[in-house]
Amino acid sequence: MDKLYSLTAGQMKDLLDKREVTAVEITKSVIENIERTDKEIQAYITYNFDQALQQAAGADEKRAKGEQLGELAGIPVALKDNMCTKNLRTTAGSKILGNFVPPYNATVVEKLLADGAVIIGKTTCDEFAMGSSGENSAFQVARNPWDTTRVPGGSSSGSAATVAASQVPLALGSDTGGSIRQPACLTGIVGMKPTYGAVSRYGLIAYGSSLDQIGPMARTVDDTAMLFKAICGRDKMDATSKDYTYTPYGDSVKGMKLGLPKEYFGEGISAEVKEKIYAAVETLKEQGAEIVEVSLPSTDYALSAYYIIACAEASSNLGRFDGVKYGFTGSDRSSLENLYVSSRSEGFGEEVQRRILLGTYVLSSGFYDAYYKKAKMLQKVIRKEFEDALKLCDAIITPLNPTTAFKIGEKSDDPVAMWAGDICTVTLNIAGLPGINVPCGFDSNNMPVGFQVLGRKFSESTLLTIAKCYENTVGGFAVKEF
């Protein structure tokens, strides 16, 4: 069969169930295609092709024997390279972990393997998931398949690019301030950040622990849900994970109330993006949704709270990279102090160092109350505002990114401009709520636009329902032939 690699996970599952193809055939097709296209897309830091073929053969064998199979049995999945994989290099996009081979699997990896999924490789990402363009990777910059001179967004850059370029149907990303939703938006795919605690973080190399969450990325809503179903649920290894039972979603928004917060449609959002989103809202209204106006007054402060909390946690989380136990070790071993300083200064990229310094600053003696504690208090206010707003509606719709994908190098020297782009996405992480990117057309440069649907805690099925309704109404999302 031709172009097996370009099928959705749902289509692959159908063919596998009907025994029209084998998992090995699919995997071979995926590998061949990646070998053909990845020089240009640069979606992967590490390929796992040999293992992937074995995993596929294992799934085929089980199927042949009629054994119980997971839903993802034989289906290729890519992992962002900040999820630990036993015996497979895991770099977090950093030189400091350039040669790190974990002795254990992240819980999501265990779950995928138990389900029979085929792990194709580890995708390019901004170093320690810190970035919104993919340009902070120590290895390579993943490309946007719609225009390879543009960024795919970040930090789950490779995961977005590999799915958008139809290299694989499914990928996992991680989202601390928008790192799943924003690259999904910029590459025209679906990406969902689950509720904080819905998916185990065990084995996810931490950036901002209280905000980080792993989530699914795919070209269709059904595929997104399928991957989410496989990874969600409480994990005894993660004290912050919650009991969570996946609930099926529908495809009708009839009678649903959808909130539009005026604070998200301000002057920072490009006119073209706004226009597309208003059109999408109109579509949902035609499908029977009621549109209500809601208010989230503290939105303006969310970016500060986000960067303070995330960087404070990161400054502590990244203390362990000291050149002693694993990873890159610095050139100066003349003393312990020099080993620490040389390992960290040579091993971390500039953006990571900047965030460590900011985090160190906001936690340091005399500044803690003014920055970190204040940000945490603000977090409570923001949570409350979302809670109140979500009493007036079933879900909220906002723009996802102020603009479409920009050119590589365009913003990379201005951290403030780069950080400001996260305005629409960070609030959810601060509030711990779920959100999803739904593609809704293209701008004048033919670059994808997306809107964000966000909802109450553990309301993923509501978000998927709205996304599915929109997807059906517009006749599916555009796919880039690559």
Next chain:
Amino acid sequence: MNSNYEIVVGLEVHAELSTETKIFCGCKNEFGAEVNTNVCPVCMGLPGTLPVLNEQVVEYAIKMGHAMNCTINGTTKHDRKNYFYPDLPKSYQISQFDIPLCENGYLDVLVGDEVKRIGVTRIHIEEDAGKLIHDDSLGGSLADYNRCGVPLIEIVSEPDIRSADEAKAYLDTIHTTLLYLGISDAKMQEGSVRCDVNVSVRPVGSTEFGTRVEMKNVNSFSAAHRAINYEAARQIKVLENGGEIVQETRRWDDVKGVNVLLRSKEDAQDYRYFPDPDLLTFTVSDEKIAEIKASIPELPVAKTMRYMSEHGLSRADSELLALNKNTAAFFEAVVATGKCEPKSVSNWILGDIYKVLNERKCEITDLALTPANLAEMISLIEKKTISNAAGKTVLEIILNEDKDPNEIVKEKGLAQVSDTGALNAIVEKVLANNEKAVADFKNGKTNVVGFLVGQCMKESRGKGNPAMLKDMVVAAIEKM
């Protein structure tokens, strides 16, 4: 010590808890394992790993909190203390900062015959660090992470301690309390209890505290005693010479008996404490806190005081009995039979039985001896059925075998002879054979009566009733 000055000491005691597993992972909490074998990705702080709190640690710490009369904070959290050191693989220690599990308590300790109340600021839970082994042949140091994540409680005292003796009494009391509660092995030599000492001095009568100096590396309670006296003397000397005390951290060298500057206040670390985002708030219900409180046994100082007042024992004997939980329980079980005097029970336990425990290096519970048998044996002496000497013979047997002392007395023919006729014959025989002693007695050397009674006991092969014999000897000589 210069008597114009008063010493002020505050202590920070770290005690490892004897849980089965570490505080945040399932690795064994075990001393002495081969290097880097009780480790996993969590306790070695590998990227991506997360801590999960061991409930037993919380329960043990609350026990100690109750034992030290603390308020228990049933809703609390963990905080990260950030600093770089190679024994700390995450480069932060998971500890507790602003809401310790237990706070505002006190501990009563006995200093001489006085009870001294020492305030306890807080007790919090945290993880231990690994160990560094210095190896000159390798030109470096070796890091062993087995101890990483071993649960610790840190007990911080108020600056209520006024002498090295008080400090020692406080530390000893913490030590026995840990053992009583069964929450720590409290083995100093294995480093499972460690302390940091804060010392300042001030002129007698002054209400302001002097500048304090912190001492690290104080590895035993007797070292604490020495270190406090040394540091106080050092500070007094500085002040007497017109100098000023500088806030600093000094390292105690117990071998040389001196301390040296480790770091000055300017080098003080900025630990950047903040709530650990990997661990959420945790709660212990009021019911659970009360349940733990109800499980706290009577503790050594209270026992000591009770033995003194209830049983009329001396302070020293009471403390010795109370010091060891098993010995105290045994003592109380014997007394509870109501068959014998507590004073005799104490004498037997602290005398003959202690000797055996020391020889065998074991606990009283390791012996075959039962409280019932000891009580019976002592009551036989008190009823004058057997002599003290015969009692020792019985003890030797019941130490190793659960056997009724009455049966032993019967089998071995140890019963005391209290029959006047039989004893008279013995007395007459002894007096006849010891004319010189009799003459001495008559000449006023009345202390020879002991010798004569001893001879009578010998003649009776230990079975004679010594009190009766004494009376009969005196009466017989007076009649002569």
Next chain:
Amino acid sequence: MEIDIMRLAKLAKLSIPEDKVEEFRSKMESIIQMVENLPDDLDTTGSLVDPDDTMELRKDEVQPSFPRNEMLRNAPYTAAGCILIPKVVD
């Protein structure tokens, strides 16, 4: 606002090359200016515990540890079953 960038670097065990200090400082200052956008009337007196979001504790049950060679295989220098580090004096 003047940021003591060298002190921060020392705390974070980073060294900033001399020719980059100014660039780092000015970027840091604009970042800090940005994150200073916080409401003035926020009460920061309370504690950061959240009794509405609590965690389950773990039973005190032993789980197998990891083989030493697996735990040490990423270490740049090892000796005698340990990780070798430059000499520390404490």
